[in-house]
Amino acid sequence: MRYMVGVICVLALGVMGCSETAGTGGRGGTAGNSGVGGDGGTGGTGVPAGCPPLAEPDAGSTIIDVDPLEVGNLTGIVSSAKTGDTIRFASGTYDLDGVYMWISTPGVTLRSASGNRDDVVLDGNYQSTEIITVAASDVTIADLTIREAATHPIHVVSTDSADTVNTLIYNVHIVDPREQAIKINPSQGGYFVDDGEIACSHIELTDTGRPNVQPNPGGCYTGGVDAHQASGWVIRDNVIEGFWCNTGLSEHAVHCWRGCRDTVVERNVLLNNARGVGFGLATSGSARTYSGDPCPGVSGYVGHYNGIVRNNFIFANDSALLSSPDGFDCGICFWSACGARALHNSIVSTGDNFSSIEWRFSTSAGVEITNNIATHPLRERDGASATVDGNLESAQLSLFVDGQNGNLHLDPGASAAIDQGVMIADGLSDDDIDGDARDVNPDIGADEVR
Secondary structure: OOOOOOOOOOOOOOEEEOOOOOOOOOOOOOOOOOOOOOOOOOOOOOOOOOOOOOOOOOOOOOEEEEEEHHHHHHHHHHHHOOOOOOOOOEEEEOOOOOEEEEOOOOOOEEEEEOOHHHHEEEOOOOOOOOOOEOOOOOOOOEEEEOOOOOOOOOEEOOOOOOOOOOOEEEEEEEOOOHHHHEEEOOOOOOOOEEEOOOEEEEEEOOOHHHHOOOOOOOOOOOEEEEEEEHHHHEEEOOOEOOOOOOOOOOOOOEEOOEEEOOOOEEOOOOOOOOOOOOOOOOOOOOOOOOOOOOOOOOOOOOOEEOOEOOOOEEOOOHHHHHHOOEEEEEEEEEEEOOOOOOEEEEEEEOOEEEEEEEEEOOOOOOOOOOOOEEEOOEEEEEOOOOEOOOOOOOHHHHHHEEEEOEEEEEEEOOOOOOOOOOOOOOOOEEEOOOOOOOOOOOOOOOOOOO
């Protein structure tokens, strides 16, 4: 089966654009689709297997219905919600213009009434700083569009007295944040933000929004998902695109650092970002540490412990990005990331990029790079070490259904990749980007030809 996570992306006048319905179709799909198309789709439902509609609220739970006329009351409505309450947004555009929502009670849900994320637009108009702040456990944000935050559309934080755990961000469309789209970081009290999930969402910086990006520090202070000192997050089945600037190097589409641990980044489509997935970054500074020695034999600063990046399409063909001063820097970047694993990813650029996958610094030890297909180099840098097996570098665009435009499913004649991978003994990449089971002779990259 071949599907895309909640969006269809088509090439029109040279610009990649996305609509908000999932697509099916025969292998190859439409020319210009970014990873869409397939051999039977999802049985005609148009719904990715990992992205069913969110379950309805439990019977007997309290539902608080709001509409665009109540914008001025939203802060109070959200702050006074009780555990188990669902705040349900009627269709329409909510011009927040400085209004924000702070969730401090566990077990609260914010979602649209229709279940269609296009129907509800929470628009900060670059006046609301953090549009939704999650400061409690077991919170769900679903089926909404959130746009033009002055800083972060969604910010998940711990408090000075408790961890924040089990956040679910599901089927959310985030457009044109001025800083990072989803920020995850702890308070100063020694508590953390763990075991969350970001799934089936579309996170984008458009050409219209790019001039509004926060210019400091570094000239391009934006990115997709940015997590600090967080453990156990799953980031799956999303499309994240457009995070780059004309001046300065953007954060990654997905960046987990300063002592993050056990992150899983899987089945995402990352389009035209300056950097794809980053585990770790620095070689010193403030970082979370863990008991139990999660990386035996590694001493020194660790920016990320263990974790897996698997079955992702990472693609760049935007001529403006590729010709910008920083260009497409790297697809998967393990810096001070012990035990990190990159399994069965497809990393493709139609222009130049520095590295498809790189592992850097001495605490990037015990790294595994297996069964990835890449048009550009895999680089070991500055004392890092890794087990490297079953990869295909310098891959030609002709190996893909439409490598020029981003459909990175393997062409049926791609003999250099089909059945050429190695077995991964622990089974942690048994299924491909579409949920198809891999053969005993796995294909290289995120797609397994069926």
